[in-house]
Amino acid sequence: MVGSTPPPALVRAGCPGVRAVPSVIIMTWLTTKATRAPWVLPVGALIAVFLVYSLPPYLTFDPALSRVPAGFWLHYPTLLLHITFGSVAMVGGFLQVWPWFRSAHPRLHAKVGRIYVFGGVLPAATMAFILGFTSPFGPITRASDMLGAVLWFTATLIGYRKARAKDFRAHRTWMVRSYVLTLSTITNRLWGPIVALVLAPGLDTTFGGSELAMGQAIAGITAWLGWTVPLVLLEWFGTRRRQVAR
Numbered sequence: 001m002v003g004s005t006p007p008p009a010l011v012r013a014g015c016p017g018v019r020a021v022p023s024v025i026i027m028t029w030l031t032t033k034a035t036r037a038p039w040v041l042p043v044g045a046l047i048a049v050f051l052v053y054s055l056p057p058y059l060t061f062d063p064a065l066s067r068v069p070a071g072f073w074l075h076y077p078t079l080l081l082h083i084t085f086g087s088v089a090m091v092g093g094f095l096q097v098w099p100w101f102r103s104a105h106p107r108l109h110a111k112v113g114r115i116y117v118f119g120g121v122l123p124a125a126t127m128a129f130i131l132g133f134t135s136p137f138g139p140i141t142r143a144s145d146m147l148g149a150v151l152w153f154t155a156t157l158i159g160y161r162k163a164r165a166k167d168f169r170a171h172r173t174w175m176v177r178s179y180v181l182t183l184s185t186i187t188n189r190l191w192g193p194i195v196a197l198v199l200a201p202g203l204d205t206t207f208g209g210s211e212l213a214m215g216q217a218i219a220g221i222t223a224w225l226g227w228t229v230p231l232v233l234l235e236w237f238g239t240r241r242r243q244v245a246r
């Protein structure tokens with residue numbers, strides 16, 4: 001066996017007698033599973049960067065370090081719960097949409113799926129709705145947050161019910177929508193600096209010198225773009241795919 005690459009199926013099955021060195025396993029994985037879904041590595045890296053950047057201030061349980069000003073007296077605990085359940089949804093959902101994980105561990109897929117729904121999205125979206133309703137970033141952001149939370153909750157619940165009804169095609173479609181909404185919190189943050197750069201020159205003209213008005217406009221546009229653009233792109237690619245497949 002020395003010098004030859006064992007067939008992936010044998011490596012996966014842990015076949016006795018096949019001594020695959022770690023680099024061979026990694027290369028096999030990279031050239032088969034990962035290339036079949038080339039988005040897995042970049043999306044995984046993006047999620048890791050987001051969590052490493054976003055979570056630390058909240059792990060201190062110090063409200064003074066929160067990036068969101070308190071909107072009401074239970075705001076901070078609600079935000080902490082939202083972030084905890086949101087992180088479960090983000091990581092759990094990643095495992096769910098990863099093709100290799102789904103095919104290699106179908107039973108785990110069902111278990112992680114329940115965690116994604118009941119220990120992730122549904123509580124996180126409920127908290128998001130409350131946070132959105134009381135958001136200090138103004139009415140445009142509030143409307144976006146509340147609608148985004150309702151769509152996130154609803155898409156996930158429909159996806160779950162489709163799985164229970166064994167309609168796996170519809171289950172997949174709705175769960176991809178749900179996960180795109182889960183990840184929209186990342187794209188949301190990518191828009192912020194771009195919108196700020198575009199609007200800042202209009203501080204004295206468009207916003208009459210009001211930093212509050214400009215800040216709320218930036219937050220509002222960012223919030224809306226965060227989830228509408230990924231959803232529109234998803235539906236567009238989905239329709240194109242179905243047309244090509246016909």
Ligand code: HEM
Nearest residue numbers: 054067086087128131132135136145148149152181182185
């Ligand atoms: C459609 C999905 C989501 C909606 C509608 C939503 C909504 C919200 C709202 C309303 C706030 C408070 C800020 C404000 O008042 O505008 C917030 C904050 C936050 N959310 Fe979400 N969220 C979603 C998904 C997630 C997910 C999946 C995570 C993953 C961890 C997450 C992490 C956070 C963090 C870290 C904050 C604090 C703000 C910061 O430190 O940058 N959110 N979210």
